Amino acid sequence: MIFYRLNYLSFIIFVIAGIIFYNDYALYVLLGILLLMPVISYFLTKKSIDKLNISLxxxxxxxxxxTPVKVTFCVENKSFVPVENIRVSYEIKNCFYGNKQGYEINLIAIPFKKKKLEFNFDSIYCGRVEISVKKVMVYDIFSLFGFEKNVNLIKDVAVCPYVIKKTENIPLSDSGRSDEEELSSIKGDDVSQISQIRDYIPGDKLQNIHWKLSAKKEEIQVKEYSMPYSDDVVLLINSYVNKDEPKVFDEVIEKTYGIALDLIDQGRRFYFTWFDNKEMVFKKKEVNNRDELMEAILDFFYVNTSEVLKNDYEIYSKxxxxxxxxxxxxxxxxxxxxEGETIDIGSERVVLKCLY
Known part of the structure; x- marks a missing residue:
């Protein structure tokens, strides 16, 4: 804006110099127009601000x-005044890690029309990514005056884990819990404690197949269960985040998601659990299927994480x-x-403990 003002003042000085040396009537008219037009532009632009609607x-x-998500900025001009320079400053932030990046775009508002600007962005980390407009400046047609427009535009998108392979063989064959309605009268279809290993019978569930033993014997072996599970299964994700190493917590989320998928495929009900460091409470979501798991993940993305290294299980056990x-x-x-048994989940930085 300073550049345009300097150009304008330079032009005024040039015209005044022409009047001094040439005393031409046309130069007086030109000077009057140059002085009047910014005043008109100022008031027209200021009045049109209230008739500009900006959405995100x-x-x-x-x-x-x-995975790309499309972002659309739309400006609707309900006045007859064209606005050729609307500068929008916005920010994209991952709420888990606090890493943010600021951007600026320029919009044009055509009288009585809508104008859209679209672009894509993606995220390499899981979590809730927030897009917020920090400032909107509306400039007159000569870019001599700027007016700030008050807006409150915030949108967020959940970036969910991408799991190529779920975490398998979680050793809960003798624990967990299942409702009676989940049990079946088909032989070998009872979701409960293992009583024996037997040959496959048509109708058996895939999650009951003992894959390692089947590979050794070269024929399908099935785990047969005898009694319902007696214990609740709690999948507890630690809320500590090292913001200097976002990849680690990102892997914690992915591994937790993979474990949850394995529990679902085993037919096990469990409780997706985390500690909210602002409300100072544990939050639990019962999960029976993938839809409920996704709901739990989306709720978890609003957790207040901790930058202080701590063990949430110690708090939970009390x-x-x-x-x-x-x-x-x-x-x-x-x-x-x-405490507990360490289970290998194929990670150098993420640890899974099974605690009874």
Whole structure:
């Protein structure tokens, strides 16, 4: 804007100099026009601001990692005054890690029409990505005056885990819980404790197949269950985030998601659990299927994480009140926990502990 003002003043000085040296009537007229037009432009632009509607929309509410989402800025001009320079400053931020990037775009408002500007963005990390407009400046046609327009535009998109392969063989064959309605009268279809290994019978569920033993014997072997599960399964994700190493917490989320998929495929009901560091409470979501898992993940994306290294299981264990639970605790390997059994999930930085 300073550049345009300097140009304008230079032109005024040039015209005044012409009047001094040539005393031409036309130069007086030109000077009058030059002085009057910015005044008219100022008041017209200021009046048109209230008739400018700016909106922000996303074409998806949740996406996978590295999947583009379309962002649309739309400006509607309900006045007869064209506005050729609307500068929008906005910010994209991952709410887990606080990493943010600022951008600017320029919009044009045509009288009595809508004008859209679209672009795509994606995220390499899971979490809730927030797009917020920080400032909108509306400039007159000569770019001599700028007016700030008050807007409150915030949209967010959930970037969900992308799991190529679920985490398999979670050792809960003798624990967990199932409702009676989940049990079946078909032989070998009871979701309960293992009583024996037998040959495959048509109608058996895939999650009951013992894949390792089947590979050894070169024929399908099935785990047969005898009694319902007695313990609740709690899938607890630690809320510590090292913002200097976002890849680690991102892997914690992906591994937790993979474990959850395996539990679902085993027919096990479990509780997706996390600690909210602002409300200072544990939040639990019952999960029976993939739709409920996705709902739990989306709720988890609003968690208030902790930058202080801590063990959420230590807090949780004090609140168990002696209930029979199996806790699958997923955390960064910096979180020290000597209790329970460590389960190999194929990660150098993420640890899964099974605690009874």
């Amino acid at each position: 929309d996303l074409d998806k509410s949740n996406i996978g990692k590295n 609140e168990m009140d002696g209930k029979g639970e199996i806790v699958l605790f997923v955390s960064d390997d910096k979180v020290k926990n000597d």
